[in-house]
Amino acid sequence: METNILIAGVGGQGVITVGRLISMAGILASHNVVMSELHGLAQRGGSVSVNVRIGNVISPIPEAGSVDCVMALEPMEGLRYSPRVGKDAVFLVNLHPMTPISLSMEEKEYPPLFSVLNEIKRDHQVIPIDATDIAHKVGNVRVSNSVLAGSLAATEIVNISRDDFIVAITKMFGSKLKDQNIKAFDSGYDFTMGYLEKNHILLD
Template sequence: MQCVIVGTGGQGILFASKVMGHIAMGKGQNVVGSEVHGMAQRGGSVVSHFKVGDYLSPMVKAGEADLLLAFDQNEAVRNIHFLKDGGDLVVNLYDPEAFKNERLQSYIEKHDIKVHSIEGYSILKEHMGGKFLFLNVLILGAMSGSSVESGSIEDVRKAIEELSPSRFVQDNLKVLELGYEATAH
């Protein structure tokens, strides 16, 4: 499995990568990942590459990612070229109309990309008092609810219980369920 995780600095991309790696290693699978690229400390674009399986390089080539986790809709558009035909895009939408761009929709259809969207900021405003630091776990829940190959909700829940700082465990578990429920079919 090849995955690219994108967003902006401060959205928790490293923690999401850590959770996914923890799940894979717990199953005895090989994991390689890149360091985060971009201006993480300044709120700029951040891209993390992550592979599970018999890979030597952590970098995902354009057109080969099975999964794109996008914590920001603009970063999803900038990095959609990493997805293979038939790949899955889990994306946080804050302006759904902007994502209905004709060229973007044409690209998605041409490449048979499965889009699993969640209005993360709205959910976090309503249920978490606007604590956006939980967006990463919300997206992991949406990934599990979308039934992409990266991990079941049980696997993600267990990893979060083991990896979260103790003061965030309960909130992370609540947010995980919110993301799962928002995309579960």
């Protein structure tokens, strides 16, 4: 039994940090975890992804088509991975867009958000969440990834309890950041619980 999470985002968004957070929580829940990281030239401002594999596996990158959940820190990055993962993959999508330079340089605008989401929805279950906005409300835009971690916990795609996530946050962040991250996590968790209920979504 293995669970594979793919975190997709833009270099600098904290892709690695949220990957480590999910991994730490997985370890606290007594799972074996391996994670791939990307460092160096391949990061800043570019499209980046990190894999977290939970279960009895050795290599840190799963087979094509066997991703269970895509956590998209940015909507277009979610759509980029949509055709690269199997139809079973559930998408948690942060709604805050970041316009790629390739569009701006041609004076083109970011495509309409609903079109981006609809294209992902064509093949996948999508749970949208305005993590950046929630993070702003918590008082620190940099905790938006903990909002998404809360959302992941609510879906129960990973077999990790809410408490294990909270302990992982406590271990990973300093005292001031810890409180904001826990608040962000809780907001993401509650929002997603509400969303699943409201839309009568039952995930396997």
